[in-house]
Amino acid sequence: MRVTTNGISVYYEVKGKSGPAIIMLHGNCEDRTIFDRAVDYLEQKFVVYLPDTRGHGESSPPVNGEYHYQDFADDLAEFIRKLNIENPIIIGFSDGAITALLYASQHPEVPSKVFACGANTKPGALKGLGMAVTKARHKDDPRVRMMLTEPNITAEELGRITCPVTVVVGSRDCVRREDTDFIVESVQDGTLCVMKRADHSSYIVHSTRIVDAVFRECHVDPESVQVVYRFAR
Numbered sequence: 001m002r003v004t005t006n007g008i009s010v011y012y013e014v015k016g017k018s019g020p021a022i023i024m025l026h027g028n029c030e031d032r033t034i035f036d037r038a039v040d041y042l043e044q045k046f047v048v049y050l051p052d053t054r055g056h057g058e059s060s061p062p063v064n065g066e067y068h069y070q071d072f073a074d075d076l077a078e079f080i081r082k083l084n085i086e087n088p089i090i091i092g093f094s095d096g097a098i099t100a101l102l103y104a105s106q107h108p109e110v111p112s113k114v115f116a117c118g119a120n121t122k123p124g125a126l127k128g129l130g131m132a133v134t135k136a137r138h139k140d141d142p143r144v145r146m147m148l149t150e151p152n153i154t155a156e157e158l159g160r161i162t163c164p165v166t167v168v169v170g171s172r173d174c175v176r177r178e179d180t181d182f183i184v185e186s187v188q189d190g191t192l193c194v195m196k197r198a199d200h201s202s203y204i205v206h207s208t209r210i211v212d213a214v215f216r217e218c219h220v221d222p223e224s225v226q227v228v229y230r231f232a233r
Contacts, residue, residue, distance in 0.1 A: 005078035006071070011058035012051035012079075016043035020112070020218070021088040023049045025076070025096025027118070027201070028143055031057030034093070034205045040228040041211045045220050046089070051079060053096070055143060067146040069095070073102040080110060087112040091214065093204045094118045098151050101158065101165075101183070108162040115214065116183065117168040118175055118200050121153040125179035158186035166191045166217050168210065170198035191217070 003010050013032060022042060024035045032050035042048050053072055055061035062071065076099055080088065090111050092100030097119035104111050120126055126147075165187045169180045171194055184190040193213050195203040203209035215222050 003079060003082050005075040005082070008054045008062065008075060009060040010051050010054070010075065010079060012049060015039050015048040015050065016046050019046040021049065021085045022046045022214075023051070023076070023080070023085065023088045023090050025051070025053065025072075025090065025092040025099055026056065027094030027096055028147060029056070029141065030205075033057075034201075037206050037208045037230060038204075038211050038214075040230065041208060041225055042214065044225050045215075045218075049079075049083070049085065049088070053099070065142055067143050069098050069102055069146070069151045072099040073106065076100075076103045077107060089113045089115070089214075089218065091115040091210070092117065092119070094200065095147070098153070101153060101161065102151070104161045104163060104165070105153075105157045106160075108160055111163045113163055113217065114161070114165045115168060115210070115217070116165060117204055117210065118170070118173060119167065119183060120175045120179055121151060121158075121182060122179070123148055123150065125176045126174055127176055155182070155186040158183060159188065161187045162189070164189045164191065164217070166193055166213060168193045168195065168203075168213060170195045170200055170203055172197070172199045174200045 001012055026032055026034050031052045039048055052059040054075055090100040097116040100114050101116055101119060104114050167180055167184045167190055184192045
């Protein structure tokens with residue numbers, strides 16, 4: 001399915017038939033399919049919306065070739081408005097988490113809950129050899145260039161978020177812990193969730209580990225969910 005948001009043709013899928021709405025936002029240079037394993041379970045209790053963000057997956061790129069987190073947040077606003085999604089839970093990973101925080105700050109009356117997974121508030125909050133290699137390999141990609149100069153999210157902006165925010169981070173994440181703590185402390189209702197023995201993406205990408213956190217925070221009994229067997233990727 002497709003919807004136009006701010007001149008961008010956004011491709012998205014919807015999984016699940018009943019329950020509260022969840023919107024899942026992927027990270028930089030990824031697409032909606034990174035959530036496949038988690039969706040196997042989430043769609044049993046929620047209606048899950050899976051958009052490809054601008055210039056990713058099957059969605060169209062911006063005409064000017066530039067990428068900014070504010071544009072992603074504006075696209076999300078249009079996506080929610082045009083599809084008439086009421087009080088969604090927003091689960092964002094990495095760039096998607098930054099988008100979720102910006103959106104929740106600017107539209108605090110809309111989300112019912114935010115899961116900010118691997119979020120950073122400034123480029124300097126990213127560390128590690130893996131991140132440096134990624135930057136070097138894709139330095140000419142405008143989506144990666146965005147990561148080198150953005151975001152710049154302030155405590156004041158985070159303080160405008162009124163819904164509960166679960167800030168998820170891997171114990172071996174490339175996001176500096178002080179920045180993660182800054183997010184938790186700056187939002188009005190923040191909770192920290194540390195994924196043990198996980199790096200930046202291992203608990204999200206083709207993984208079911210995030211499901212436990214979502215079920216716990218959303219008061220879903222895991223015993224009521226059918227086990228789904230998949231071949232591991």
